[in-house]
Amino acid sequence: MTKTLCRLLGALFLPALAACTQPDNSPQAAARLPGAPLDTMTDPATGQPVIRGPVLTGTAPRTPGKSSTASSIGEPASQSAEALNTATRGERAQAASAPTGGERRLGTTVASLGDPSQPGFWVRTPLVKSETAGRIVNPANGKSAKVRLIPLGGPAGGGSQVSLPALQLIGVSLTDLPTVEVFAG
Template sequence: MNGRILFSSCLGLILLSGCSGITLPNPFSGGGGQAEAPAAATDAAEAMQTTSAIRPPAGARTAAELDTSSDAERAAALAPVATPELERTLGQVSVSLGNATEPGFWLRSSLVNERAQGRVVTSLGESLQVDLLPGEGAAQLSLSAFRSLNLPLTGLPQVTVYIR
């Protein structure tokens, strides 16, 4: 049973990556011993601890099926920030779609060294509250965030990042 779930999950990610230009590492390559979990997996686990979002079902294939954020969570993320004067700008980044099976509203980038609360604003002025997660390389934005901001899933939109 677990093998089928793993296979389905891997197959779904491979299919999704073909549509969005994401390159995924081969989970079946490498040495024969136990490997340490990559930093991205650790960050993903940390993100899961503070979000109420649930992971998508194993058979999810479309963006709507993969996005498990509730209407209430989306409304809270889209709500205006009560005290924008307490925020500071971190900079602008181009974002790609992050792991579509990782729920919640988050931005993973090298702009932060530790998890924080923040906000992203598109070039059209659309604003969304997100968890800021440390990362390396290209900045990634969650599927729920992309959909809430009406951004093209295969695009590389630029956002301004704020931290509280």
């Protein structure tokens, strides 16, 4: 009797178990799957409805033979920092000359490379409210550069953007984030 009862329960249990493993083809289940079509979706930028379709994941296909690396963003890979530095020897000598006096120390700032395509000796910094002549000093080696101080929004403790020729003149690697002293006058 017990053996027969176990066989009967097993015969009833297996179909019930098989029914539990059947795929759920409901729309709610399809929406939970990655890449499944969405019922409704709007573009957050425009508020317009988006065409119903699969949710795409991964990366976009690339053009054969082209690649995008950190060295090729914004400039051809063949251009070096020296090629972008358009300052003449005379301009470099003038920028490196000793200060004439009457300077006022504005503070220190973390310097990063500004737009390398912009020529000249300049610093965009939140330490000034109007454009003025100034100087930056690298305290690590004492080298300085006369620059044009250009206002940059943000808190006074925020970082500054320095031109390529100015960074090279004060002996800073273009990938470093040194603290430099800023003077006006």
